Amino acid sequence: MYKLFIVDDEKVVIDGLLSVVDWHEHQVEVVGTAMDGNSAYDLILEAKPNIIMADIRMPGLNGLDLIEKVKAVNPDTVFIIISGYTQFAYAKRALELEAVDYLTKPIELDEIIAAVKRAIEKYEKLRERIDANRKLEQYRSQVEEKHILHSLFGYPLDQIGFIEGYTSCSVLVTDCKSQSTEKLLDSVKVLGSQGESHRIFSYGMEDHLVTIYFSYGNSEQDSVFLEKLTSLYKKILGHSITGISSAYREITTLQHLYKKALEAFHVGLYLQQEVTHYRDLVNMNDTIGSCILKRMDQFFLERKMDLLSSESLIDELLSYSILENLTPAKSQYLCFKLINHVFEYVHQEFDINVEAVLQEEKYLIFKQLNQLRTMEEHKVWLLKKIGKLVDYLSENQMSQKEKLLYEVKNYLKENYTQTIGLDEIAGKFHISPAYLSSLFSKNTGVTLFEYIINMRMEKAKELLRTTNNKISDICQQVGYENQRYFNQVFKKNIGTTPGNYRENHIVKQ
Numbered sequence: 001m002y003k004l005f006i007v008d009d010e011k012v013v014i015d016g017l018l019s020v021v022d023w024h025e026h027q028v029e030v031v032g033t034a035m036d037g038n039s040a041y042d043l044i045l046e047a048k049p050n051i052i053m054a055d056i057r058m059p060g061l062n063g064l065d066l067i068e069k070v071k072a073v074n075p076d077t078v079f080i081i082i083s084g085y086t087q088f089a090y091a092k093r094a095l096e097l098e099a100v101d102y103l104t105k106p107i108e109l110d111e112i113i114a115a116v117k118r119a120i121e122k123y124e125k126l127r128e129r130i131d132a133n134r135k136l137e138q139y140r141s142q143v144e145e146k147h148i149l150h151s152l153f154g155y156p157l158d159q160i161g162f163i164e165g166y167t168s169c170s171v172l173v174t175d176c177k178s179q180s181t182e183k184l185l186d187s188v189k190v191l192g193s194q195g196e197s198h199r200i201f202s203y204g205m206e207d208h209l210v211t212i213y214f215s216y217g218n219s220e221q222d223s224v225f226l227e228k229l230t231s232l233y234k235k236i237l238g239h240s241i242t243g244i245s246s247a248y249r250e251i252t253t254l255q256h257l258y259k260k261a262l263e264a265f266h267v268g269l270y271l272q273q274e275v276t277h278y279r280d281l282v283n284m285n286d287t288i289g290s291c292i293l294k295r296m297d298q299f300f301l302e303r304k305m306d307l308l309s310s311e312s313l314i315d316e317l318l319s320y321s322i323l324e325n326l327t328p329a330k331s332q333y334l335c336f337k338l339i340n341h342v343f344e345y346v347h348q349e350f351d352i353n354v355e356a357v358l359q360e361e362k363y364l365i366f367k368q369l370n371q372l373r374t375m376e377e378h379k380v381w382l383l384k385k386i387g388k389l390v391d392y393l394s395e396n397q398m399s400q401k402e403k404l405l406y407e408v409k410n411y412l413k414e415n416y417t418q419t420i421g422l423d424e425i426a427g428k429f430h431i432s433p434a435y436l437s438s439l440f441s442k443n444t445g446v447t448l449f450e451y452i453i454n455m456r457m458e459k460a461k462e463l464l465r466t467t468n469n470k471i472s473d474i475c476q477q478v479g480y481e482n483q484r485y486f487n488q489v490f491k492k493n494i495g496t497t498p499g500n501y502r503e504n505h506i507v508k509q
Helices: 011-020 037-047 063-073 088-096 109-152 178-192 219-237 255-271 278-283 290-301 307-323 328-350 354-358 362-371 375-396 400-415 422-428 433-444 448-466 471-477 483-494 498-505
Strands: 002-007 028-034 051-055 078-083 101-104 168-175 198-205 208-215 242-244 275-277
Touching: 002 011, 002 037, 002 109, 011 028, 011 109, 028 037, 037 051, 037 063, 051 063, 051 109, 063 078, 063 088, 078 109, 101 109, 109 198, 109 208, 109 255, 168 219, 168 255, 178 198, 178 208, 178 219, 198 219, 208 219, 208 255, 219 242, 242 255, 255 275, 255 278, 255 328, 275 278, 290 307, 290 328, 307 328, 307 375, 328 354, 328 362, 328 375, 354 362, 354 375, 362 375, 400 422, 400 433, 400 448, 422 433, 422 448, 433 448, 448 471, 448 483, 448 498, 471 483, 471 498, 483 498
Parallel strands: 002 028, 002 051, 051 078, 078 101, 242 275
Antiparallel strands: 168 208, 168 242, 198 208
């Protein structure tokens, strides 16, 4: 059905047009009427008719002016003029405004029907032309977008006509998670269509939104628009980090602008700045002062590493990075030096394998560090690694007594086959024999000599099971010179003689 709107200042004319024609028979639906041009315009915008039949002389807005005003909004609307006047000037202007017909009152039924049919035919041709133009514009736009995207990766930018005449070009890179990309792309497209001083193209690339901004205005207009753009990012994403390249007039590809915007983005991300311009990077410091490196060395020379003091040192390093305006790469190098100091300190002071404690190989640990993107991420990562080491040391650190017992047991393990006495062992560790005897029995549940005998008996059983050595030789190997005494001790502790033990404990392997 085609939609028809009728405008005439005489109600009798409107009523006549409504009643004299069976509009449905001609696939037409009357969607509204009005008796003056001003109210007609408002109703037409709401009803969106395909065909308008309007009088010329009406209160307020006349029919010819109504055509001009409606066509500015809906160019595919078709008009039929009806009038009680045959003035040439009216007819001429109606033709200039592409009215399909000019009917003079009184109007015959066949004239009305013929005019509506011509209007429908013209409307269809207009729609075909508009559809073709739209498809052509869509195709052109797709070609442009594809070519612009290729140019970001180094292809030349001299094949698109619209590039001519721009005053400058910039690239913006914004952090954008995949779930927000489509919404942001649509919003950027809407914003970009407002005004004629720019052209913009946006692409979702991994976790980034890349926007290319071609300006056809001045620097003041650019600043206003870029501010609107970054505000839009923040509104949709909640919080956004944007890097903006320098603005260039002469460009052959967009790749170098993209790289500059990406570099600015990474700096902004590290410092958690909402907007970072590439021009600001020239002020960044690429040199680390020797004072902060000496401070780090001194910290570990004092041998006072714990989680609280480490956090203080981390804060000091990161504050230095901000104060000295260090590049992210240099700031990250300080973090690398710090964690490397920690690893060396733990290894040297406690003879501990850091990789085993962290359950990660060092190269993977340092790879993690290189993947961190913000200053806060570096701090959290450092505290987590150091905290895990500190916790391990706290849980496994020996007391002085535990350390003494550990060393005594190791000494006995290495020397139990020798003839050793309590005085000799106590002298070895610079303590009294009585203190050693008491400490050992309280913590192991056996006397020092019972412990030595147990070690000798376990070794003797192993040799009896696994070798063909004579019992007299085994006796010597576990620290006994007299075989008879060895046999007595073995039977007392094991419950049988060495010979019987061997007979009953040899099995096929």
